[in-house]
Every structure is written in C-alpha cells, then in structure tokens.
Amino acid sequence: MASPSAQSKNMKKLMEMAIVIGGGTVFYGIYAVYSGNEKMYTNVVMPVVKLLDAETAHNFAVKAAKYKLVPRPRVPDPACLQTRVWDREFSNPIGLAAGFDKHGEAVDGLLKMGFGFVEVGSVTPLKQPGNEKPRVFRLLEDEGIINRYGFNSDGHDTVYSRLKFRESEPRVGAKGCMGVNLGKNKLSAYPVDDYVQGVKKFGKVADYLVVNISSPNTPGLREMQGREQLENLIHVVSLERNKLRLTRKPPLLVKIAPDLSDKDKEDIAAVVTKDNRVDGLVISNTTVSRPHSLQSLNKSEVGGLSGSPLKDLATTTIHDMYRLTEGKLPIIGVGGISSGKDAYEKIKAGACLVQIYTALIYQGPPVIARIKRELGELIRKDGYTSVEEAVGVDHKKKS
Numbered sequence: 378m379a380s381p382s383a384q385s386k387n388m389k390k391l392m393e394m395a396i397v398i399g400g401g402t403v404f405y406g407i408y409a410v411y412s413g414n415e416k417m418y419t420n421v422v423m424p425v426v427k428l429l430d431a432e433t434a435h436n437f438a439v440k441a442a443k444y445k446l447v448p449r450p451r452v453p454d455p456a457c458l459q460t461r462v463w464d465r466e467f468s469n470p471i472g473l474a475a476g477f478d479k480h481g482e483a484v485d486g487l488l489k490m491g492f493g494f495v496e497v498g499s500v501t502p503l504k505q506p507g508n509e510k511p512r513v514f515r516l517l518e519d520e521g522i523i524n525r526y527g528f529n530s531d532g533h534d535t536v537y538s539r540l541k542f543r544e545s546e547p548r549v550g551a552k553g554c555m556g557v558n559l560g561k562n563k564l565s566a567y568p569v570d571d572y573v574q575g576v577k578k579f580g581k582v583a584d585y586l587v588v589n590i591s592s593p594n595t596p597g598l599r600e601m602q603g604r605e606q607l608e609n610l611i612h613v614v615s616l617e618r619n620k621l622r623l624t625r626k627p628p629l630l631v632k633i634a635p636d637l638s639d640k641d642k643e644d645i646a647a648v649v650t651k652d653n654r655v656d657g658l659v660i661s662n663t664t665v666s667r668p669h670s671l672q673s674l675n676k677s678e679v680g681g682l683s684g685s686p687l688k689d690l691a692t693t694t695i696h697d698m699y700r701l702t703e704g705k706l707p708i709i710g711v712g713g714i715s716s717g718k719d720a721y722e723k724i725k726a727g728a729c730l731v732q733i734y735t736a737l738i739y740q741g742p743p744v745i746a747r748i749k750r751e752l753g754e755l756i757r758k759d760g761y762t763s764v765e766e767a768v769g770v771d772h773k774k775k776s
C-alpha cells in the first residue's frame with residue numbers, strides 16, 4: 378500500500394491529467410464550434426439548442442452573430458458561384474432570408490459566416506411588439522417551422538441607427554450585400570405610406586429593398602397582392618424610390634406568397650413587369666397551407682409554415698413567375714432549401730439568387746458551407762462555368 382505522501386502525489390497527478398484532458402476537450406470543442414465543424418454542430422450544438430424554446434434559441438443565435446461569435450468559412454467561395462445581379466457583386470448566391478435579423482443587429486457577423494447577402498427585416502415604421510408568445514414552433518419530424526411573430530419590430534428609427542454606418546461604405550464587394558425588407562404596422566391607417574416611409578428611410582443604406590406583402594400574420598397584408606391594390610402600391614412606392622437622390626438607386630423587389638391562384642400570379646406578373654418599376658421578386662414567403670404529409674403535433678398551430686414542407690410549393694411558384702415574367706425579372710428563390718441540390722432546383726426553375734432560413738435553425742452555420750460546396754459541384758458536373766448559366770434552364774429544356 379502506498380504511503381500517504383505517495384497517495385497525495387498520485388491524486389495531484391490525476392487532477393493535473395483531468396485538467397489537461399478537460400481543458401483540451403473544451404478547447405477542441407470551442408475550436409470545432411468556431412471552425413464550423415459539421416459533426417460538432419449535428420451531434421452536440423444543435424441538440425442543445427433544441428432544448429431551448431424556438432424564440433429563445435433564435436434570439437441567442439442573433440446575439441452570437443451580433444458579437445461575431447460565429448464560425449467563418451474555411452475555404453474561399455468557388456469561382457463558379459460568383460454572380461452579378463442589379464449591378465451588384467455577390468461572392469456566392471446564398472443569402473439569409475428576412476425574419477432572422479429582424480432588427481438589423483448582426484449583419485456583419487452574418488456576412489462573416491459565409492452568406493453572399495443578408496436581408497434585414499421585416500421592419501415596420503413604428504416599433505411594435507408583434508403577437509403574443511409563444512409564436513414560433515418547431516415541427517421537428519417535418520424539418521419545418523410555423524411562426525406567427527406578426528412583425529415584431531424595433532421600428533424604422535432604431536433599425537436605421539444600426540445600419541446607417543453603411544451609408545459611407547462601398548456596399549459591394551468583399552463585405553457582401555444587404556437588403557432591407559419593409560413591412561407595415563398592424564394598425565396602420567395608410568399601409569402604402571408605411572412602405573413609402575421605408576423607401577425614404579432605408580434607400581440610402583440598402584443594396585436592395587423588398588416590399589413584403591406576403592407575411593400571413595398581419596391582417597390584410599396579403600390582400601395587397603391583389604391587382605388593384607398592388608398596382609397602386611407599386612406606382613407610389615416606385616415613384617418614391619425614383620425620387621431618391623442617389624447615383625445608385627436601390628433595386629425594388631416584391632416578396633410574394635406561395636399560396637396564390639393562377640389568376641393571382643398572372644395579375645402580379647402583369648403589374649411587376651409594367652414600366653420597369655419593379656426590379657425583382659422574392660419567392661416565396663411562408664405558406665398557410667398544411668400539406669397532408671405533416672407529422673408533427675405542432676402542425677395545427679396558426680401561422681406561416683417554412684422549411685422542407687414548403688420546398689416544392691415555393692419552387693413551383695418560382696417556376697410559374699419566371700415563365701409569366703418571361704425571365705425578365707431577377708428572382709430570389711427561398712423556401713425549404715437545405716442542400717446544394719435544393720438550391721440548384723430553385724436556380725434551374727428561375728432564381729438567380731437563393732435564401733435560407735429554416736435550414737439554418739435545424740443545421741446551424743455549417744449548412745452554409747455545405748450548400749455552397751454541393752452547389753458548386755452540381756454546377757460543374759452539368760458543364761457550366763458559372764451559376765448564371767444555370768438560371769432558368771428548366772424552361773429552356775422545354776422550349
């Protein structure tokens with residue numbers, strides 16, 4: 378039997394070993410998280426995040442991006458993913474959809490994660506709280522989310538104060554592009570005026586502006602997609618954009634729903650292609666439909682459904698709108714993208730840029746690098762040298 382002094386020496390050695398191993402593990406863990414290690418996120422980080430309720434997890438992720446505690450891409454973007462839209466350069470066509478950085482808190486951190494562009498918002502003119510909590514629900518079995526946030530917004534002034542530093546910067550190139558998505562206040566008496574105010578406020582700082590008339594959680598909003606209302610809205614808002622005293626005026630986009638009839642789509646196409654007032658479409662927002670395939674108990678929550686169950690509906694809407702607008706308007710394709718293959722489907726249907734949201738919630742930041750890698754491989758495999766060559770090819774095959 379060892380003497381008491383030998384025993385205490387052994388104990389000390391064991392403690393030292395435990396500290397070295399424990400410290401090494403923690404250090405490796407931090408390194409793996411920071412370097413965007415996919416396995417670390419799949420097996421450790423995301424399961425822990427899912428223990429939090431969906432809104433808390435969302436707020437936590439925004440704060441991490443705000444303080445730039447985010448993984449950075451380890452490889453540069455493949456050359457074939459570089460693209461130019463509206464005279465703006467994108468180092469890759471994968472963007473972050475509206476609704477993640479609603480208040481413009483974390484644009485730089487999110488661009489550093491490897492997105493080609495980030496869309497802030499939706500922002501409403503006046504600060505408003507949105508709907509009562511809980512208002513975000515994971516549909517784990519379906520890889521979907523239902524949200525009824527209802528445009529919780531810090532309001533134009535506060536969001537603008539966070540973004541105004543971009544006024545003095547060149548907004549293209551290495552730092553990536555930033556769009557601002559405009560909404561309306563729930564109790565607004567003059568909804569058109571809310572969008573006009575948005576154009577005036579953010580025209581100087583945004584690389585593009587989005588008129589969002591497709592969120593399902595603001596009463597009356599989707600009716601603005603109807604022909605007469607849309608015509609009036611686009612007329613007034615585009616005049617305001619044209620009045621901006623800027624050499625590079627921001628392109629004006631309209632974000633539409635996936636729940637549209639053929640007639641609705643024809644009407645929208647007629648309005649947005651008239652007189653060069655609109656520069657692009659974002660397709661699509663969340664759906665109010667509930668596919669029969671849904672498994673999760675949360676499927677009966679009220680709100681907009683996103684993620685995998687939305688994928689095909691969004692792609693069909695992109696396909697239809699590309700055809701109806703004769704490929705003349707750039708389309709940002711969004712809805713259920715979680716792989717390079719999904720992104721490529723949207724591009725072939727007519728999107729020149731794409732966005733993700735729900736996949737980021739489920740897979741974490743490594744999904745960005747994976748989508749870029751897989752998309753680059755698919756583009757090269759089909760013999761294209763640039764993503765631009767693949768835009769809308771589904772339509773060319775048929776004609």
Ligand SMILES: Cc1cc2nc3c(=O)[nH]c(=O)nc-3n(C[C@H](O)[C@H](O)[C@H](O)COP(=O)(O)O)c2cc1C
Nearest residue numbers: 474475476499524661662683684712713733734735
């Ligand atoms: C929690 C949540 C909040 C959202 N908030 C907004 C919003 O404020 N404005 C908007 O235009 N779209 C919003 N969206 C819709 C997304 O921008 C996107 O169009 C939709 O989620 C489909 O993409 P996904 O399937 O990749 O999530 C939100 C989506 C989610 C999941």
